[in-house]
Amino acid sequence: MQIAPILAALKKHRMATFLIAMEIALACAVLCNALYLVVERVRLSHVETGVDDDRLVAISLAGVDDAQAVDLGPRLRQKLSSIPNVESVAVANATPFGPQAGEAGFRIDPNDPVYRIQAHFYLGDAGFAKTLGLRLVSGRWFTADEYAPVDGFLPKASSLLVDADYASKLWPGQNPLGKPVLVTNLTFRVVGVVARMVRPNPSPFAATNSFITPALAGKGMASVYLLRVAPEKAQDVFARATAMITRDEPSVILDATASGPLTQLRDAYFANTRSMAIMMVGVIAALLLVSALGIVGLASFWVQQRRQQIGIRRAIGATRRDILHYFQIENFLIVGGGIVVGMVLAYVLSAVLMKLYELPLLPAYYLPYGALILWLLGQLAVLGPARRAAAVPPVVATRNA
């Protein structure tokens, strides 16, 4: 099948060809970016926490004052550990998918007076790492004498643990152990690197910027408890824990939105992300539908208009397959033209989205996917009209229009 005659024929319909190509171009731009956003969101909702989600239950209390905290922290830890199926309990300042509690700007260069970066500082007591199931990749855990009481929002300690991914961003190519982290008037040094410790509110562009500091339960740290439970017992333990708190600690307020099995907090945290992803899939579907309808409409019209020519071609020897291929190749060329323009537009749109979301630029590998989808769509849409064209009998050539 020759392409030259098809191009020559398209020249006769420059405007209609241009319009369909432009429609495909815009569709390509939106499609690639929407796909990207959907994939990013799906990826985010599967974010690796570094902790054993399905074995953890979070208990968050609201409005604990300092006078109360001194006794409450140790007492509640004791009571919570005595619940059946609880393997260990940690007192902390925050949990993954709960409210952030220790977001702060910090410096890694003692000579630079400006805070340029911020991260979340987890505070955890001696049970924190074991309860959460953290994995150490280098350095060491905290020693017993490093745990310090909380003053302000941080413990008066001098050592911290850092997420491995974040460490590689802060100190690229260097060993993070021993590096200083300066925050308020405290200087911490990295003593260990954990494989992963997600921040409380992971987003596509910041999921791992977190540190762990050693703190003692008591004043300033009596509001958040993490329970490591036996497999499949999270729901049961949570019910018992809430019942115990209502019964034994009537003055304490359970923060319902930040308490529960961690898998539930995770679901709630990503509810909006999921609904946006679903909406975006809806947009993609509607977009493909409209584009397909446009192609069907225009192709049908062209077939209608060219009935006589098709008849003539059939009469002088073209097979049905030739006619079918003619329309398929024509569609392939038009969609191809649209895709080329669409790739440029995709990057323009991506630049706009970068401003909104601080997302990186659209990765190039989305373009072939977008192109493939549109080519397939075009072929599918043109199949009906092309088959009708192929069915035109040669005898049409002898009739007047």
Next chain:
Amino acid sequence: MLGYYFFLALRSLRRTRMLTALMVLAIAVGIGASMTTLSVMFLLSGDPLPAKSGKLFFPQLDPSTGATLRHTPMDLLDYTSAHDLWQAHRASRQAMLANAATRVQPTVSGQAPFIVQTLATTSDFFPMFNVPFRYGGAWSAQDEQRAAREVVISSTLNQRLFGGANSVGRDVVINGAQLRVVGVLDDWRPRPRFYMVVGARFSGGDTADLYGPPHDVYLPMPTGIDIAQADMQPFTCWSDGMVDPHHMTTAACAWVGLWVELPDVAARDAYRRFLEDYDDQQRSIGRLTHPKLTRMMSLHEWLDFQQVVPADVKLQTWLAFAFLLICLFNTVGLLLAKFIGRSNEIGVRRALGASRKAIFGQCLVEAGLIGLIGGLFGLFMTVAGIYAIRQQPVAYADLVAVDMPVFVLALALSLGASLLAGVFPAFRASRVAPALQLKVQ
């Protein structure tokens, strides 16, 4: 003439049902998507206080000390600066405000205590922001000064504690202190919660929660400092020494916002000068140590600066309009096909004396008719889209509603868009030469 064209258009649409249905569907889907997102966008980016937003300003300076320099002022002020500026009464109205989470102990036995979002503020807050009262009113300036145990509560909290009855004069126990209700707000849902928009610009576009309900408890500032000092939520604290939450008034923390009402340009200029002078003077006595960093944004500028419209909503709007554009290209293509397919008929009409203008007009009427029908279907899609938004787990979901302007705009947009889409095809159709077409016949 228009009536005749209308009649012709209807006949023509009936003749090519499939093509017409495709065009109507494309426009309807495009209009539905764009009007849905536009409704949300209008709702969230609208002026929260149209009568006054140009008169309200948010003065700022840099109260931080220590080695760390800043490029921009912090979102809130320290207590001393805020209180000094407030007490000077240089604006026609001024209000300090600070966020706290406090604990309400219901007086009915058996009810568990709960946490409420609390605003410690000063009496000008209510008239300045046109806050409506259902019962009672604001506390007096005198009561405020002597830290009277008085409180204003939202209608939601009034419902929860008193079943919605007039609770003025009754008591509420907050953080263990007994406070007398002096006012109950009427239903008030500013969008966003503009008076306390802090740190939103650091949230990566995740600002939907700013559109949730406003605070439930309003305390006079001195009362708030008495009973909820340790519960105040600072924007940030800086490095000279640790921060004791029990001494917030002297702590090295930014936690108080100040709004001033300045009715005209002269007042604005005067207040800017006053702010600069205050900053100079405080630096001359050594309380402020950093280079001068004063700023005074209007309410509108402040909301823009904080990027309060959620990034998801902006994204949806972009997508929807790209989508509408695609639908339009689609319509142009199909209209072109339709009109060129009628070349014979047009040729005959031209030969019988119709002018090019007449053909052009006839084609446009047909395009417009398709747009109107598409717009009507688009309205149904908009209603469906808004229903879908209301099911979303976002704080503004309950605010989104179908209203008249959206209906009118939807029809106008679809009519305008289809006319625009019709211009080129109609022009092409009007160029059909009469003779040629007749010869082919």
